[in-house]
Amino acid sequence: xxxxxxxxxxxxxxxxxxxxxxxxxxxxxxxxxxxxxxxxxxxxxxxxxxxxxxxxxxxxxxxxxxxxxxxxxxxxxxxxxxxxxxxxxxxxxxxxxxxxxxxxxxxxxxxxxxxxxxxxxxxxxxxxxxxxxxxxxxxxxxxxxxxxxxxxxxxxxxxxxxxxxxxxxxxxxxxxxxxxxxxxxxxxxxxxxxxxxxxxxxxxxxxxxxxxxxxxxxxxxxxxxxxxxxxxxxxxxxxxxxxxxxxxxxxxxxxxxxxxxxxxxxxxxxxxxxxxxxxxxxxxxxxxxxxxxxxxxxxxxxxxxxxxxxxxxxxxxxxxxxxxxxxxxxxxxxxxxxxxxxxxxxxxxxxxxxxxxxxxxx
Amino acid sequence: xxxxxxxxxxxxxxxxxxxxxxxxxxxxxxxxxxxxxxxxxxxxxxxxxxxxxxxxxxxxxxxxxxxxxxxxxxxxxxxxxxxxxxxxxxxxxxxxxxxxxxxxxxxxxxxxxxxxxxxxxxxxxxxxxxxxxxxxxxxxxxxxxxxxxxxxxxxxxxxxxxxxxxxxxx
Numbered sequence: 208x209x210x211x212x213x214x215x216x217x218x219x220x221x222x223x224x225x226x227x228x229x230x231x232x233x234x235x236x237x238x239x240x241x242x243x244x245x246x247x248x249x250x251x252x253x254x255x256x257x258x259x260x261x262x263x264x265x266x267x268x269x270x271x272x273x274x275x276x277x278x279x280x281x282x283x284x285x286x287x288x289x290x291x292x293x294x295x296x297x298x299x300x301x302x303x304x305x306x307x308x309x310x311x312x313x314x315x316x317x318x319x320x321x322x323x324x325x326x327x328x329x330x331x332x333x334x335x336x337x338x339x340x341x342x343x344x345x346x347x348x349x350x351x352x353x354x355x356x357x358x359x360x361x362x363x364x365x366x367x368x369x370x371x372x373x374x375x376x377x378x379x380x381x382x383x384x385x386x387x388x389x390x391x392x393x394x395x396x397x398x399x400x401x402x403x404x405x406x407x408x409x410x411x412x413x414x415x416x417x418x419x420x421x422x423x424x425x426x427x428x429x430x431x432x433x434x435x436x437x438x439x440x441x442x443x444x445x446x447x448x449x450x451x452x453x454x455x456x457x458x459x460x461x462x463x464x465x466x467x468x469x470x471x472x473x474x475x476x477x478x479x480x481x482x483x484x485x486x487x488x489x490x491x492x493x494x495x496x497x498x499x500x501x502x503x504x505x506x507x508x509x510x511x512x513x514x515x516x517x518x519x520x521x522x523x524x525x526x527x528x529x530x531x532x533x534x535x536x537x538x539x540x541x542x543x544x545x546x547x548x549x550x551x552x553x554x555x556x557x558x559x560x561x562x563x564x565x566x567x568x569x
Numbered sequence: 570x571x572x573x574x575x576x577x578x579x580x581x582x583x584x585x586x587x588x589x590x591x592x593x594x595x596x597x598x599x600x601x602x603x604x605x606x607x608x609x610x611x612x613x614x615x616x617x618x619x620x621x622x623x624x625x626x627x628x629x630x631x632x633x634x635x636x637x638x639x640x641x642x643x644x645x646x647x648x649x650x651x652x653x654x655x656x657x658x659x660x661x662x663x664x665x666x667x668x669x670x671x672x673x674x675x676x677x678x679x680x681x682x683x684x685x686x687x688x689x690x691x692x693x694x695x696x697x698x699x700x701x702x703x704x705x706x707x708x709x710x711x712x713x714x715x716x717x718x719x720x721x722x723x724x725x726x727x728x729x730x731x732x733x734x735x736x737x738x739x
Contacts, residue, residue, distance in 0.1 A: 263620075263622045263623070266622045266623070267621065267622045270622065291622065291623060291624040292622055292623050293623075293624075294623045294624070294625050296623075296624070296625050296626070296685070297684055297685035297701060297702070297703070298612040298614060298683070298684065298685025298686065299619060299623070299624040299625055299626070299685070300624075300684070300685070311707055311708055312683070312684070312707060
C-alpha cells in the first residue's frame with residue numbers, strides 16, 4: 208500500500224540551530240564567543256579579576272544612564288541633569304547646580320534630578336537570588352605565574368555576587384508641557400520592553416521602570432510648575448574585591464617521560480642494519496666488532512662469499528655457522544660482547560662484504 | 570553696571586537718609602550694645618575635594634575660606650531631647666538658631682552667608698557650638714525685612730546644630 212501523500216518521508220530529527228558563530232551547534236566545550244567578549248569587558252584595564260562593583264558604582268551607572276540614554280532636548284536646548292546623587296551635605300547641592308542657577312541661587316527650570324532611596328534592598332533579580340549559601344568561593348580563572356625561577360599558576364576565586372535592588376526617582380521639573388512630553392517619550396521608548404541596561408565596569412546591569420507619577424504643583428495661588436517622577440528599580444549586584452581569593456595552585460611541574468616504542472602485547476622489534484666489509488687481500492677474512500647493545504644477528508645478504516661461507520664467534524666462541532644444528536641459529540649478542548665474523552671468499556683477491564640485520568632485544 | 574531704579578516709596582515720610590540713619594542706629598545697638606559675635610566658616614566649594622557620584626566630602630576634605638567674625642541678633646531654641654531608636658540611644662542637642670544680620674554689615678565685611686555654611690557660636694569661654702545654615706535668608710522681599718516697606722535691611726538666617734562628626738571648627 209502506498210504511503211499517503213501528505214506524510215513526510217524525510218524528517219530531519221537533528222535540525223541545525225541557527226547560530227552564526229556555531230553553524231553546527233554549540234558544542235558545550237569551547238567558550239561561546241559572546242561570553243568571551245563579555246568576559247573581556249569585565250577584565251579590561253586591570254587584573255584578571257573583575258573590578259569591585261559597589262553602591263557608588265551602581266549610582267554612577269544610573270547617573271550615566273540618565274545623562275546619556277535619557278538625554279532630552281527641547282527646541283535644540285538640552286534639559287540639564289544634576290550629575291550627582293544629592294546627599295545630606297547641604298553645601299554640596301549648590302556645587303552641583305551653580306551652572307544653571309539664577310541670582311537667588313535657585314535651580315533654573317527645566318532640569319532633571321536623580322534621587323536615590325537610601326535603603327538598598329536585597330535583590331529581586333531571579334538569576335542571583337539565594338542560589339548559593341554562605342560566601343563560598345568559586346573558580347574564576349587560572350593565571351600563569353613566573354617568578355624568575357619557577358613556573359606555576361594562581362587560582363583566582365570569587366564568591367557569588369550579592370544581588371541588590373536600588374530604587375531611583377528620576378524627576379523632571381519644568382514649566383512647559385512640551386518638555387514633559389519629550390522626556391516622557393524618551394523614557395517610554397527606552398523602556399518599551401520594560402527593561403533597559405546600564406553599563407557598570409564591564410557589566411550590563413538591568414533596570415525596570417516601576418512607575419510614573421505626577422507631583423506637579425498646579426495651584427491657583429502658588430507658583431506653578433510640572434514635576435514628574437519616574438521610578439526605576441536597578442537590579443544590580445555587589446562584587447567586592449576584598450572577598451576575592453588568590454591562591455597558588457601548582458608552583459612547579461616536573462614531567463618525566465619514559466619513551467618506549469612498543470607496548471607489552473605487540474613487542475614491536477627495533478631493527479638496524481650493519482655492513483661488515485673485508486678488503487681485497489686474500490687474508491682479509493675476519494672482522495671483529497664490540498657491541499654495546501643486546502642484539503640478535505641475522506644475515507641479510509653478502510657479496511663475494513661462498514654459500515654457507517661465514518661463521519660468527521662471540522668472545523671467541525662459535526655461536527652460528529653452517530655445521531650447527533639447526534644451521535645458522537641467530538647469534539645473540541650481549542653488551543660488551545666482541546663479535547667476530549669469519550668468511551670464505553669466492554675470489555680471495557677481491558673485496559667482500561656481509562650485511563646483518565641487528566634486532567635490538569629489550 | 571546694572572541699571573538702578575530710584576526707590577520712591579513712602580517718600581513723603583521716608584527717604585534714603587532716613588533709611589541710613591535708622592539702619593546705623595540699629596547697627597550701633599546690635600553691634601555696640603548687644604555685641605553677639607559669631608564666627609562664619611564659609612565652605613570653599615571650588616577647593617573642597619568632592620567625589621564624583623555624591624559630591625560629598627569627608628571631614629578633612631572640606632576647604633574653608635578664612636573665618637570671619639560677624640555680629641547678629643541671636644535666638645536659640647530650647648534644647649531638644651531626642652532618641653535615635655524609638656526611645657533608646659538618647660540624644661540631647663541644642664535647638665535651632667535664628668540669626669538676624671544686617672545686610673550692610675555683611676557688605677562691609679565682604680562676605681555672604683550661603684546655604685550649608687557653618688557658624689560657630691561661643692556659648693561659654695570654653696564651649697563653641699557649631700551650626701549649619703539651613704536657610705540663608707537670601708530672599709528678603711517681604712515687608713517684615715524692610716523699614717516700612719522702603720527697602721530690606723536685614724536677613725534672617727536659620728541654622729541647625731551640627732555635631733563634631735560633621736564639623737568641629739578649623
